[in-house]
Amino acid sequence: MNNSEKKRMNGEAEEENEEDVEDEGRDAWERTYTDERSWEALEEDESGLLQPIDNKAIYHSQYRRRLQSLSATSAASRIQKGLIRFLCVVVDLSKAAGEMDFKPSRMAVIAKHVEAFIREFFDQNPLSQIGLVIIKDGVAQSLTELGGSPEAHIKALMVKLGCAGDSSLQNALELVHDTLHKIPSYGHREVLILYSALSTCDPGDIMETIQKCKKAKLRCSVIGLSAEMFVCKHLCQETGGSYMVALDEGHFKELLLEHAPPPPALAEFAIANLIKMGFPQRAAEGSIAICSCHREAKVGEGYICPRCKARVCELPTECRFCGLTLVSSPHLARSYHHLFPIEPFTEISARQFELSRVASKTCFSCRESLLTPGTNKAGPCAACTKCKQYFCLDCDIYIHESLHNCPGCESRRITPAAASATKS
Amino acid sequence: SFSDDVSLLVVLIDTNPFFWSTSSSSLNFHQFVSHVLVFLDLIVRLSQLNQIVVIATGHNTCDYIYDSSLDTDQVTGEGELPALYSFVLQRLEEFVNKDEKLGAKQEGLSEKRASSLLSGSLSMALCYIQRVFRSGPLHPQPRILCLQGSPDGSEQYVSIMNAIFSAQRSMVPIDCCYVGSHNSAFLQQASYITGGVYVKPQHLEGLYQYLATVFAVDLHSRSFLQLPRPAGVDFRASCFCHKTTIDMGYVCSVCLSIFCKHHDKCSTCGSVFGKAQLDAASDRKRKASES
Numbered sequence: 055m056n057n058s059e060k061k062r063m064n065g066e067a068e069e070e071n072e073e074d075v076e077d078e079g080r081d082a083w084e085r086t087y088t089d090e091r092s093w094e095a096l097e098e099d100e101s102g103l104l105q106p107i108d109n110k111a112i113y114h115s116q117y118r119r120r121l122q123s124l125s126a127t128s129a130a131s132r133i134q135k136g137l138i139r140f141l142c143v144v145v146d147l148s149k150a151a152g153e154m155d156f157k158p159s160r161m162a163v164i165a166k167h168v169e170a171f172i173r174e175f176f177d178q179n180p181l182s183q184i185g186l187v188i189i190k191d192g193v194a195q196s197l198t199e200l201g202g203s204p205e206a207h208i209k210a211l212m213v214k215l216g217c218a219g220d221s222s223l224q225n226a227l228e229l230v231h232d233t234l235h236k237i238p239s240y241g242h243r244e245v246l247i248l249y250s251a252l253s254t255c256d257p258g259d260i261m262e263t264i265q266k267c268k269k270a271k272l273r274c275s276v277i278g279l280s281a282e283m284f285v286c287k288h289l290c291q292e293t294g295g296s297y298m299v300a301l302d303e304g305h306f307k308e309l310l311l312e313h314a315p316p317p318p319a320l321a322e323f324a325i326a327n328l329i330k331m332g333f334p335q336r337a338a339e340g341s342i343a344i345c346s347c348h349r350e351a352k353v354g355e356g357y358i359c360p361r362c363k364a365r366v367c368e369l370p371t372e373c374r375f376c377g378l379t380l381v382s383s384p385h386l387a388r389s390y391h392h393l394f395p396i397e398p399f400t401e402i403s404a405r406q407f408e409l410s411r412v413a414s415k416t417c418f419s420c421r422e423s424l425l426t427p428g429t430n431k432a433g434p435c436a437a438c439t440k441c442k443q444y445f446c447l448d449c450d451i452y453i454h455e456s457l458h459n460c461p462g463c464e465s466r467r468i469t470p471a472a473a474s475a476t477k478s
Numbered sequence: 479s480f481s482d483d484v485s486l487l488v489v490l491i492d493t494n495p496f497f498w499s500t501s502s503s504s505l506n507f508h509q510f511v512s513h514v515l516v517f518l519d520l521i522v523r524l525s526q527l528n529q530i531v532v533i534a535t536g537h538n539t540c541d542y543i544y545d546s547s548l549d550t551d552q553v554t555g556e557g558e559l560p561a562l563y564s565f566v567l568q569r570l571e572e573f574v575n576k577d578e579k580l581g582a583k584q585e586g587l588s589e590k591r592a593s594s595l596l597s598g599s600l601s602m603a604l605c606y607i608q609r610v611f612r613s614g615p616l617h618p619q620p621r622i623l624c625l626q627g628s629p630d631g632s633e634q635y636v637s638i639m640n641a642i643f644s645a646q647r648s649m650v651p652i653d654c655c656y657v658g659s660h661n662s663a664f665l666q667q668a669s670y671i672t673g674g675v676y677v678k679p680q681h682l683e684g685l686y687q688y689l690a691t692v693f694a695v696d697l698h699s700r701s702f703l704q705l706p707r708p709a710g711v712d713f714r715a716s717c718f719c720h721k722t723t724i725d726m727g728y729v730c731s732v733c734l735s736i737f738c739k740h741h742d743k744c745s746t747c748g749s750v751f752g753k754a755q756l757d758a759a760s761d762r763k764r765k766a767s768e769s
Contacts, residue, residue: 137734138731181734240731241731324731324732325752326730326731326732326744326750326751327751328728328740328741328744328751329729330726331727331728331729332725332726333713333715333724333727335712335713335714335725336713339707339709360725361726383714383715384642384671384713386729386734386736387636390636390640390734391640393733393734393747394636418602419601419606420602420605420606420608421545421606421609422609448608448609448612449605449608449609452605456648457601457604457640459597459601459640459641460601461598461601461602461605464595464597464601464634464637465540465599465602466539466598467537467539467581467595
């Protein structure tokens with residue numbers, strides 16, 4: 055109340071900073087209307103009464119849709135996923151990236167979410183590499199080289215990158231094509247373009263460049279921040295990538311993170327190869343050696359290349375002296391859940407659950423009650439097709455998105471006889 | 479309100495009869511359980527807000543034994559020993575009987591290296607901890623303590639690694655006090671990757687002392703202690719063909735299977751090396767139609 059009185063009294067003097075004053079003058083409850091659009095969190099039920107949106111059911115149905123689309127594509131390609139990926143992330147820093155429809159600006163939002171994406175990407179694909187490219191003033195430049203360490207890329211993003219000029223899709227594609235041309239044949243070549251502009255200023259025929267990329271087996275995907283463009287759609291269709299346009303910041307983050315897990319590997323895209331790799335032992339505690347990455351003397355922690363005995367500081371990496379790819383077994387193990395995925399659980403409606411007459415009405419893994427709070431009726435839950443145990447919806451999401459183990463199946467001893475019976 | 483020194487300790491107790499009956503160590507199962515019970519009592523006495531959950535890792539199944547936050551598990555009573563002891567002992571006995579009955583139909587199992595279902599109890603513990611995270615901003619700091627003696631089961635490698643990575647993402651440390659004969663490579667890796675502590679006590683008659691000095695303290699206060707350091711965690715891989723440990727090998731670029739020597743074809747995913755898969759498939763078709 056005091057704030058709005060002050061505003062009325064000082065209204066004339068502070069007219070230049072009208073927006074600022076209005077922000078200060080508004081109370082928190084007013085801000086929830088203007089900034090946060092609080093009415094979107096309500097919905098009407100059958101009789102027209104207002105009730106808050108049931109977020110839990112929405113998350114679960116979104117998750118189920120994701121799961122269905124994933125299992126539909128991967129069922130066709132047995133075990134095949136692009137696990138060794140070389141991804142170039144192209145960030146459009148033209149004038150359009152300075153727009154403020156994403157707060158504080160499109161550029162800042164992109165930088166923040168690309169950092170999170172890079173961490174998630176290396177978490178899920180430890181043997182892969184990322185390179186960053188920016189488009190500014192109609193020219194594409196390489197911000198970082200293709201590399202396997204997240205810190206280098208994140209450091210480059212944190213620098214103040216201004217945005218200016220036009221955007222040029224063709225220049226970006228040419229640069230990315232040259233960069234990805236040099237990688238080994240077993241790697242999957244991918245490009246992810248974060249496009250804010252609504253046009254592209256190209257020196258030549260972009261259709262030719264698109265055909266060049268298609269021939270080089272580059273899988274180009276685009277996430278647009280303004281509106282759908284034909285040239286982006288055409289690029290993605292030709293190269294087999296995905297084209298999505300973000301509606302808001304939350305949606306943008308979701309679309310970006312969808313590119314973190316390995317995409318289904320189309321058989322013709324990469325050549326299968328046996329890659330020679332080393333699994334170094336940790337250096338003895340207290341041993342002193344000059345490490346090959348920093349050229350400094352280091353004590354203790356570090357790894358020894360099994361072929362040339364050089365010392366390296368972290369894994370995964372390539373030995374600088376003999377070129378052997380060095381990894382530790384957990385790096386490979388991080389990707390095994392893509393090869394041995396668990397089946398989606400079947401949804402059980404409340405009525406089916408009551409008919410099943412199961413003894414314990416709690417989730418098998420977390421022991422939370424499956425009854426709707428405050429009533430004696432069963433809520434929706436999920437069941438595993440193999441071990442037939444019941445799980446709550448939250449555990450269903452956690453098990454399929456993070457844990458990748460079904461607790462019910464893992465708590466069962468399958469005899470060799472039974473296992474071979476199910477296999478044949 | 480919760481201060482930062484309140485713990486939620488999820489204890490995974492190995493009850494595998496194949497290990498305990500063949501164990502040549504100075505500790506039998508009953509002595510082991512009595513050390514553990516005194517340790518659990520210690521945790522409860524350190525802070526009123528501490529929570530304990532006990533899950534049993536059996537040979538044929540896993541199950542919850544005790545949850546201090548459940549109304550049904552509240553123990554009170556007079557007697558020589560704390561009521562907690564008799565409650566947990568009784569539940570453990572019921573579990574061991576159930577575990578044994580489930581295995582009655584199986585024959586021909588090599589008893590020498592019979593492993594327990596550690597991946598099952600780890601997965602259940604992680605789901606329980608996720609439920610605690612969902613319950614709101616004020617919750618105790620969770621951690622997992624594995625009291626394991628059975629050897630590693632190589633068939634559980636992928637599941638245990640999945641559990642370890644999920645624990646690492648949720649920032650839940652996995653501690654281990656290993657009472658078997660040879661170190662467990664899986665649990666050493668688990669503790670290393672998640673930031674937990676791995677201990678293989680030299681003198682099992684003093685097991686309670688190890689538990690009390692290393693694992694009773696809450697996570698926040700661990701920075702003030704000199705805890706056992708990881709010595710030589712073996713991160714070498716084992717080849718898929720012979721299961722021998724190798725320090726240099728060949729990895730299939732499609733499915734990341736590890737082999738110790740060069741092959742023409744990957745035995746896991748069937749990819750033919752050196753050729754684009756489409757060419758390889760059409761070659762096979764051509765050869766089949768020619769012959």
